[in-house]
Structures are given as C-alpha cells and as structure tokens.
C-alpha cells in the first residue's frame with residue numbers, strides 16, 4: 001500500500017513536504033496505524049511521532065489519518081485506508097515540532113484556564129468527600145477524556161482562536177468540574193466563561209464529537225455549560 | 235475570562251441570546267411579509283402603502299430593522315474576529331459594519347415615517 005506521510009525537520013528542511021512510501025504489510029494483516037508507523041520507522045529511523053501506551057489510554061499519538069483525527073494505536077488500517085492509500089498528517093492547527101509531533105502548549109494553556117481540579121472552600125472532612133452513586137454518575141462521559149487533542153484540533157473555532165476559545169476538550173473538562181457535587185466554585189467558574197470567546201465560539205458543528213476516540217460528546221457538555229450560564233443570568 | 239470591548243453586549247451570553255431573539259423576530263417578519271404577498275396577489279401601491287400606514291406595521295418593521303442591525307453586527311463581528319487577524323484592519327471592518335448598521339436604521343426610520 002501507499003503511505004503519504006508529512007515530514008518536517010526544522011533543522012534540515014526549509015519547508016514541510018509529503019513523503020510517499022510504498023510498504024507491504026507483513027501477512028496482509030489488519031494492523032493498527034501505529035504499527036504501520038513503526039514499520040516506517042524501521043525503514044527510516046528519522047521518522048518521528050509520539051506514542052506511549054499503544055492502547056488508547058495515554059493520548060500521545062493523536063494524528064490526522066486520511067483527513068480524520070484519531071489515535072493511531074487504536075485505529076486499524078481497515079478503518080481509514082482508502083483505495084490502498086493512507087495520508088498521515090500531524091494534528092491540524094497546532095505548530096509542528098517535527099514530522100507528526102505537534103506543540104501542544106496552546107491546548108494545555110486552555111486546559112489550565114478552566115482550573116482542572118476540585119475547588120472546595122468548606123472544611124475538609126476526616127474522611128474523603130463522599131458522593132452518592134447518582135451524583136457520581138453525572139461525571140460519566142466527562143472524566144474519561146485523555147486530553148489527546150483530537151477534538152480541539154478538529155474544531156474550526158479552535159483553529160481561528162486557539163488563544164481565546166477554550167476548545168471542546170477544555171470545555172468538556174470545564175463541565176466535568178461544574179457538574180461535580182464536591183466542587184463549590186461553580187459561580188467563579190461560570191463567571192470566567194461568560195465572555196464572547198471562551199464558550200460562545202462554539203457553533204455546534206460537532207466535529208469534536210465526530211472524532212473523539214473515547215466516544216465522548218463535548219458539544220453536549222458545552223450545551224450544558226450554556227444552560228448553566230443562562231440559568232445564572234435569567 | 236477573555237476581555238472584549240467591540241462585541242455587541244456585555245457578555246458572550248448576552249450576544250448569544252440577542253442573536254437568537256433577533257433571529258426569531260426576523261423569522262416572524264419574513265413569514266408575515268411572505269404570507270401577506272401570497273394572499274394579496276394583485277397588490278396595488280395603495281394597499282402596500284396603507285399597510286405601512288398602520289402603526290403596528292411600522293413598529294413591527296422598525297423592530298425587524300433593529301433586529302437585523304443587531305443580528306448582522308453580532309454575526310459579522312464574530313466573522314471578523316475569526317478571519318481578520320490584523321487588529322487595524324479588523325477594527326476598520328467593524329467600524330464600517332457599525333456605520334452601515336446605523337445608516338440602515340436611520341434610513342429605515344426615515345422611510346417608515348416618511349420624514
């Protein structure tokens with residue numbers, strides 16, 4: 001099959017380019033895209049990409065495969081290859097460090113902004129703060145996010161304003177703490193989000209939902225934040 | 235909190251709400267006008283002019299014009315902050331949009347009340 005992969009080494013290349021590599025998959029098996037990258041790296045050791053867990057848990061190997069963001073380690077070739085061809089690019093919209101490795105600073109900055117930790121101003125109890133199973137269930141579909149950035153880098157609003165729009169990933173996490181009964185900073189959190197960019201740049205295109213490898217729904221979480229903002233202000 | 239001074243209202247929520255409310259007004263106005271035109275196929279100038287003599291119609295039209303100005307402002311402001319990165323050019327674009335909106339409102343009032 002033909003793999004067309006984005007290559008860029010800022011130390012030696014003037015500009016990024018696409019490198020075409022013909023490769024035979026051993027045994028014609030349906031391997032994961034990450035395994036394919038490993039084969040590429042055996043041929044050419046300068047090929048650079050991130051990966052760690054190789055089982056969809058760490059979120060290191062988010063990339064754009066035939067136009068769609070996803071985790072290379074849990075994406076089988078059969079799911080993305082079209083006409084025996086696969087185009088691999090780094091996640092769109094973030095600065096490229098080298099080949100498929102992007103600089104995630106902007107993404108993490110947005111995450112940091114939403115204060116991704118419990119804030120509680122009541123005295124700490126002797127044991128941990130308990131939640132009822134129902135309250136805990138509110139966090140399902142939120143806490144599973146692995147911060148792979150597949151969603152935010154698929155979002156046009158994040159491409160245009162990565163410094164001002166929190167992005168689907170950060171907003172999913174923002175709602176994760178707004179929905180947590182142990183957090184008492186709801187008012188402060190909402191006040192921080194009530195500007196024209198942080199939340200309201202979301203136009204509900206749902207690219208984020210379309211790509212999330214963990215099957216999460218940032219658009220729904222954003223809708224809930226908006227409802228909380230409306231309730232707070234009416 | 236991202237600061238912003240050129241958007242329509244005081245907050246993102248306000249802009250968002252305004253965009254929805256003005257959309258509903260514009261929708262109602264459009265449906266009304268289309269309905270009116272459909273049900274009066276042999277419309278004469280006298281009838282058309284009489285329709286706009288009506289105070290209710292004048293106020294409804296004024297509301298639609300104001301809604302359009304606000305709606306266009308919020309929408310174009312949003313587009314300009316997405317696509318026009320140099321602050322100077324963006325500010326000029328926003329100023330032109332604001333001025334146009336103002337002119338349309340004044341012009342609309344002038345036509346409606348025959349000033």
Ligand code: SF4
Nearest residue numbers: 155202203205206208
């Ligand atoms: S739904 Fe909102 S956050 Fe998700 S991709 Fe679209 S604009 Fe971005």
Ligand code: SF4
Nearest residue numbers: 145146148149151212
């Ligand atoms: S919401 Fe999904 S796509 Fe976005 S960062 Fe979290 S796991 Fe990745």
Ligand code: FES
Nearest residue numbers: 053054058059073
């Ligand atoms: S290598 Fe950890 S998510 Fe793919």
